[in-house]
Structure formats: structure tokens, C-alpha cells
Amino acid sequence: EADIYQTPRYLVIGTGKKITLECSQTMGHDKMYWYQQDPGMELHLIHYSYGVNSTEKGDLSSESTVSRIRTEHFPLTLESARPSHTSQYLCASSPTDRGVTEAFFGQGTRLTVV
């Protein structure tokens, strides 16, 4: 089993609230990612980080922000949640390239904004 954890697993929250989705990994991986996935749809990369103090936006524009102050921790924040943010958010990590590497995923946070 991969050692990457997301909390909360499920979150229902009102419009306008600020929320932070937590993601932690204990594998010492430098690279971490946030993906957004609607039911039955494909994964979209919204943020990634190649190490501490490194954050970049992904292919899909997102109103969320991320930070990477510690290697093991990559939280995602929505300053003001809206119903359009309702989705599943998946965090992943991978080691720096050393031959063929894989991405390990957390179990996801299913967010519903009402």
C-alpha cells in the first residue's frame, strides 16, 4: 500500500467557505500532484510541485492554491468555495526520476459545495 493520505475523505460545505484539503506522504517523494476528476470523467492536473517551495499550475485552470513548505505535505486551499468546485480531488506523489517510476495516489477527497 502507498503511504499517501488525504483528509477529509468526504466534505460537504456551504458556498463562500474557505477550505483546505490535506495531502501527506511518508515516502520522501519530491514530486507531488493534485488532480481534479468529475464522476466518470478523466483526470485533470491542477497543481504540481517538484520539491519544497516549488509549486506550478497544471493543465486545467483552477481557482485553488497550493503550498509546499515541507516535503511530505502538499495542501490545497479554496478561499471561497462555489458549487462549481464540487468534484473529486486526488493527490499523488512520485519519486524523482530514477528509471521507471510510478505515481502513487491518495484515496481522494470528494468535495460537495452546496
Place this chain on the structure above:
Amino acid sequence: RKEVEQDPGPFNVPEGATVAFNCTYSNSASQSFFWYRQDCRKEPKLLMSVYSSGNEDGRFTAQLNRASQYISLLIRDSKLSDSATYLCVVILHGQNFVFGPGTRLSVLP
């Protein structure tokens, strides 16, 4: 054109059938290739890496054709538990994972 494209699916097959999934990628500099499996409402998990010489893991065989920029996954003697969405994944050297849209498989009793 998307960077990674897959058979649109869904594939509905009877138990015991052999099923093949196809995937094409647009960037010839892509270096690493994977097949992931994602069960309904779960996170993706690595099924197998894809090597240039092709590789097999039990009932699963993956092939890579760099000249045609094409990857395949063959599942033999399919089981009910194989029902899932299969994601083709490509990495450029040092870059991010690029996931295909996935092909959904339903194995029917």
C-alpha cells in the same frame, strides 16, 4: 489533438473473453509508459509499466510501439473483477504524468 488518446469504450465483454485496449500518444519524446486501473469512485492504481520489449504479468500483456507511438494492453481470460477503467499514462523525461481519458471495461457473467 490530445496528448494521450484511448479507445472510447465502454467495452462490455463476457467472462473469459480476451480484450485489447489501444492508446496513442502525440509526443515522440515520451519516455515512460504505464497502464493504470481505476475502480469506480476509487483512486487510480498502477497495473503495469510498459517496456520497449513488451511485458507480461499473468493474464495481462502490454506492448509498446515507439515508431507508431502506440501502446496496447491485452487482457486474457477476463474476470468479473477486471471491470474497471483502464488509464494509459505517458511521461516525458522529467516531466509530469499525462493520463489518457481511460477506457471502461465491464466484464459480464
